[in-house]
Amino acid sequence: STDEECDDGNRISHDGCSSTCRDEVPRVDELYPFGLFPLTEAALATDTAAAEALLFGGSEYGAAVTARTWRFVDDQWRRIPTRTGPSARRSHGVAYDRRRQRLVMFGGANTDSRFADTWEFDGTAWHAREVMHAPPPRQNHAMAYDPVRGVTVMFGGRMLSNPGDTWEWDGI
Secondary structure, eight states: OOOOOOOOOOOEEEBBOOOOBOOOOOOOOOOOOTOOOEEEOOOOETTTTTEEEEEEEOOOTTTTOOOOEEEETTTEEEEOOOSSSOOOOBEEEEEEEEETEEEEEEEBBBOOBBBBEEEEESSOOOOOOOTTTOOOOOOOOOEEETTTHHHHHHEBBSSSOOOEEEEOOOHH
16 A cells, blocks of 8 residues: 555646645636726737736626737736727627737627627737638637637627638638
């Protein structure tokens, strides 16, 4: 008999059993928002090059829709002041384009309408992008960046119907 609490057959920590075969309890820290109001339906993506998260829009307290841009760095949310940018919205999609170092955003909605616009954030300013063949307006869609092909991929969402369509954006 040994004094091991668990034995999962390897010596790797952070998989539920430590490298010394002791039970591990995952640690989850709650970080308070530091000036960021409680938000719902906001969109968040990670800038892997800068090791920070970028967040745009959403509904404050489930009511007022915002057009604020935030950066999470050093365990703290910091608002990024921008002169121009997308209108206030919620339920939009974002993905971080690592190749071009841009946060890409599409669609979303406010209390009056759904959007079919594409915006890019370069770290300091938002830029509206003209898209020759843009997807129809939608909200609640998924977006992710494909680093192998260098494109942002968007899937589904809610319109008047629930399309199962897929779109790609390469920034050109």
